[in-house]
Amino acid sequence: MRTLLIKTFVKDYENTKDPAVRESYGKLAGIVGILSNLLLCILKIGIGLIFKSIAILADGINNLADASSSIITLVGFRLASKPADEDHPYGHARIEYITGLIVSLVIIFLGFQLFMSSVDKIRNPEPLEFSILTVAVLILAILIKVWQALFNIKIGTLIHSATLKATGADSRNDVIATSAVLISLLVEKLTNLQLDGWMGAVVALFIIYSGIQLVKETSAPLLGQAPDPELVKSIHDRAVEFEGVLGIHDLIVHDYGPGRIFASIHVEVDADGDILASHDMIDNIERVLSRDLKIHLTVHMDPIDTKDPVLRRMKEDLQKIVDEMEDVQNFHDLRVVPGYSHTNFIFDIVISPECIKKETDLCKYIQGKVAEIDPKYCCVITVDHAYTKPQE
Numbered sequence: 001m002r003t004l005l006i007k008t009f010v011k012d013y014e015n016t017k018d019p020a021v022r023e024s025y026g027k028l029a030g031i032v033g034i035l036s037n038l039l040l041c042i043l044k045i046g047i048g049l050i051f052k053s054i055a056i057l058a059d060g061i062n063n064l065a066d067a068s069s070s071i072i073t074l075v076g077f078r079l080a081s082k083p084a085d086e087d088h089p090y091g092h093a094r095i096e097y098i099t100g101l102i103v104s105l106v107i108i109f110l111g112f113q114l115f116m117s118s119v120d121k122i123r124n125p126e127p128l129e130f131s132i133l134t135v136a137v138l139i140l141a142i143l144i145k146v147w148q149a150l151f152n153i154k155i156g157t158l159i160h161s162a163t164l165k166a167t168g169a170d171s172r173n174d175v176i177a178t179s180a181v182l183i184s185l186l187v188e189k190l191t192n193l194q195l196d197g198w199m200g201a202v203v204a205l206f207i208i209y210s211g212i213q214l215v216k217e218t219s220a221p222l223l224g225q226a227p228d229p230e231l232v233k234s235i236h237d238r239a240v241e242f243e244g245v246l247g248i249h250d251l252i253v254h255d256y257g258p259g260r261i262f263a264s265i266h267v268e269v270d271a272d273g274d275i276l277a278s279h280d281m282i283d284n285i286e287r288v289l290s291r292d293l294k295i296h297l298t299v300h301m302d303p304i305d306t307k308d309p310v311l312r313r314m315k316e317d318l319q320k321i322v323d324e325m326e327d328v329q330n331f332h333d334l335r336v337v338p339g340y341s342h343t344n345f346i347f348d349i350v351i352s353p354e355c356i357k358k359e360t361d362l363c364k365y366i367q368g369k370v371a372e373i374d375p376k377y378c379c380v381i382t383v384d385h386a387y388t389k390p391q392e
Contacts, residue, residue, distance in 0.1 A: 005032065006028070006155070010028060020081075021159075022159045025161075030070045030071070032151065033066065034067050037070060037148075038063075038067045039144075040060070040141050041061075041067060043140070043141070045060035047131075047133065047134050047137050051131060052126055054196055054197055055118075055203060056185075058203045058204055059141070059177060059178055062174060066170065066171070068106060070167070073167065076099030079095045079099075080092055080096040090260055091256060092257070094222065094256055094260075097257065103218075104211050104218055107170075108212065111205070112208060114203070114207065117204075119201060121197030125194040126196075135182065138178055138181060139182070142178050145175045148168070149168050149171035151168070152167045153165060153169070153172075160228070166218065169210075177207075180203065224255075227261075231261070231295070234293055235251060235253075235263060235289060235295075235297070238293070239285055244270070244273065244277070244281050245285075246269060249265075249302075249348075250300075251263065251266075251387070251388050253388065261294070261296065263296070263298070264299070265298075266299075266301075266332070267302065269301055270303070271305045272305075279301065282301050285299050302333060304334075305335070305336075308336060319331075321370070327354075327362060328349050328352070328355075328366075331347050334347040342378050344378050344380050345377060348381070348384050349382075349384065351384070352386055362383070363381045366381065367379045367381075
């Protein structure tokens, strides 16, 4: 069923990196979510009102929130597909994250309102009228929610959408919530324990918790979360495959929304090589990786002296020093400036995000170790911060 819907309504569905195809996936997920959640909302609210069950009513309101979420997601995918303009040169794709954040806040608000209603039901309990119709509706709701979860998680995984993955997780959570309501109904039928208000409160708290988790997930890209490790590895592995590349560093990835990823990287080349050939290689890296990975890549060329014996020895010594330091990931751009009284070694170090030591202390430690090799050696160190995880 899921595959049939995708093949029917998403043109060129296998090309998931295409922004137009991605938008089609988002629209399909949004429409399916709206229709299925509205159906569940109508059924549950109707049953909840007829049989005076606050837990079922709360579950129905939760489905209404899910339908609203699908509407906002649908609108978000539509707005996010707008092309770049003068005021937004990087496009509008981050709107998808903003819509996800709005949905999360709405869910939290509805959860709080339902919790207050459930507390009132706990204080003033009323016996429920057991009905086979109620049980049938809840079982149907569980089955639909299981299907929704699988559908949204599958599409979210295909198009790398955090919003749809979160929606799928929310549907999965709804399965638990609705199952809890069904269990409370059966328990009350068998034992006469009035659990409706209590279960409504549990469902409401569950809704609030889910909303808070969604706030964290949808706000993370807006705050500037670490880039996708798979993308980082792909950029690294593809770049070093080009003949003439001696190494890479300073990879930075900026996420302006799905399909709007900008990256920059420094590529090391032999300083004694053909500068025109190296420049041509840099252009090829930019073009090929931008095309294949669906990103906007800018490459900076760093010439490296590979023949200076002093530089080669210092590179080996620095590598040993850095390997012993937990807070320093690597170093790069090593240059040597010889003099009569001293020799300057100029380079950058990359410190890990977990580093709590002062940058000046790290530099002093490295200078001390280098001075042990030769007191005339001086270090001119620039401290960089790691914006991606180091590649093996």
